[in-house]
Amino acid sequence: MPTLKEAPAEATIVSHQLMLRAGLVTQTTAGIYSWLPLGLRTLTKVAKIISEEQEAIGANQVLLSTVQPAKLWLASGRYNSYGEEMLRFKDRRDHELLYGPTNEEQVTDIFQRFVKSYRQLPQNLFQIQWKFRDEIRPRFGVMRGREFLMKDGYSFDIDKAGAERTYQAVFGSYLKTFRRMGLTPIPVRADSGAIGGDMSHEFQILAETGESLLYYDAVLDNSEQTKHEDLTSIYAVAEEKYDPRTCPVPEQRLRQSRGIEVGHVFYFGTKYTKSMGVSVMGPEGTPIYPEMGSYGIGVSRLVGAIIESSHDKNGIIWPESVAPFHVGLVNFQEEDISCKEIAETLYGRLCAANISVLYDDRPERPGVKLANMDLIGLPWQIWVGPQKAAQGKIELKKRSTGRVQEHTSESLMNFFQPL
Ligand code: 5CA
Numbered sequence: 001m002p003t004l005k006e007a008p009a010e011a012t013i014v015s016h017q018l019m020l021r022a023g024l025v026t027q028t029t030a031g032i033y034s035w036l037p038l039g040l041r042t043l044t045k046v047a048k049i050i051s052e053e054q055e056a057i058g059a060n061q062v063l064l065s066t067v068q069p070a071k072l073w074l075a076s077g078r079y080n081s082y083g084e085e086m087l088r089f090k091d092r093r094d095h096e097l098l099y100g101p102t103n104e105e106q107v108t109d110i111f112q113r114f115v116k117s118y119r120q121l122p123q124n125l126f127q128i129q130w131k132f133r134d135e136i137r138p139r140f141g142v143m144r145g146r147e148f149l150m151k152d153g154y155s156f157d158i159d160k161a162g163a164e165r166t167y168q169a170v171f172g173s174y175l176k177t178f179r180r181m182g183l184t185p186i187p188v189r190a191d192s193g194a195i196g197g198d199m200s201h202e203f204q205i206l207a208e209t210g211e212s213l214l215y216y217d218a219v220l221d222n223s224e225q226t227k228h229e230d231l232t233s234i235y236a237v238a239e240e241k242y243d244p245r246t247c248p249v250p251e252q253r254l255r256q257s258r259g260i261e262v263g264h265v266f267y268f269g270t271k272y273t274k275s276m277g278v279s280v281m282g283p284e285g286t287p288i289y290p291e292m293g294s295y296g297i298g299v300s301r302l303v304g305a306i307i308e309s310s311h312d313k314n315g316i317i318w319p320e321s322v323a324p325f326h327v328g329l330v331n332f333q334e335e336d337i338s339c340k341e342i343a344e345t346l347y348g349r350l351c352a353a354n355i356s357v358l359y360d361d362r363p364e365r366p367g368v369k370l371a372n373m374d375l376i377g378l379p380w381q382i383w384v385g386p387q388k389a390a391q392g393k394i395e396l397k398k399r400s401t402g403r404v405q406e407h408t409s410e411s412l413m414n415f416f417q418p419l
Helices: 014-021 037-056 070-076 104-114 160-180 218-225 271-275 299-309 337-352 366-376 386-390 409-416
Strands: 025-029 032-035 067-069 087-090 096-099 123-132 147-157 185-189 199-206 212-217 236-238 254-269 291-298 327-331 357-360 380-384 394-398 404-407
Touching: 014 025, 014 299, 032 037, 037 123, 037 147, 037 160, 037 299, 067 070, 070 096, 070 104, 070 271, 104 147, 104 271, 104 291, 147 160, 147 299, 160 185, 160 199, 160 254, 160 291, 185 212, 185 218, 185 254, 199 212, 199 299, 212 218, 218 254, 254 271, 254 299, 271 291, 291 299, 327 337, 327 366, 337 357, 337 380, 337 386, 337 409, 357 366, 366 380, 380 386, 386 394, 394 409, 404 409
Parallel strands: 185 236, 327 357, 327 380
Antiparallel strands: 025 032, 067 096, 087 096, 123 147, 147 291, 185 199, 199 254, 212 236, 212 254, 254 291, 380 394, 394 404
């Protein structure tokens, strides 16, 4: 847990500063990061929530290789158009390879090997895998990296109606996914850019430091109760698409804010199946081109986005669902026999109750330990100090409110494990 007192000068936004100060990541080279123990624990929790919500809509997890042969992209026609963002290289046999920036071609190729009939449709596959995009301006830490972790999903349906149903199912799962991380997602109608296609939404998290400027209907600020069908159509667009003359939202209800794009969904029909010549036998005995969509979530970017939306001047405030540990146990006086006894007994009991605990028994000053605990932002802190210990008491602090309560070991265990 290599925490830092000061943020390195290169970090200009709060999430980047806090990720470095709390020792979540460390930079390898421009736009490329290594994940340290605390950061990896949160990244893993974010990935797990995403996987659970994908599985809940019937998608199956796979893990495709990061390296792809150029020939797949020559087949779709994207090898030349994708440009300098693609990291290309040759192996010792002079074969052209690339590090995947996205995987539409590769997944379509795999689909073709195993799916031959419309009876095997629909198929929905997803993975959580590293991507490389040689961004011109990598910045803001993991927010716009060159190497980054993405959840990418790909669906194949028999017809347009089926593809639209899948698109809607993924749309709904994204709302749930982001809400489980304590975020309020704003679905924004979008262009499909390099992925191509007919229908597309971005999922944006409001934040002052976001790279996109959004115009949206104020009802989206409290969209928790709004039905998902309405959310696909309530007005929200990025700056490039905003036109005051055609904007349907009355001025007093129009909001303007910056946002971080944490997800992006695309429906693009037969774009890849046609260009790559991938068909299946249809119900009429003639081949049909399956209708596709692809669906991305910025997994590593989300860690930054969550911090951007949940912190204070002292540090990160993790939502419980993604916190690296549930509780931080601070022993103020590691040499004091009764403090040590209380802290270690509690540690054992909490672990046995399946509550994840970070036990700080370093020989540091109490002030340093408390500042560190606030910085790393675990939802709960348990303080064990000699004065309270003499009365059989310990203290419990809730990071999000700052409120401190006195407890006995028994009442504390009941608090965390009410059964
Ligand atoms: N093939 C589609 C969907 S699977 C695709 O690649 N979509 S994407 O380009 O929009 O990327 C999906 C998500 O990855 C984005 O919404 C964003 O959250 C994240 N992302 C994209 N580029 C970066 C980057 N340079 N650094 C961190 N995250 C990124």
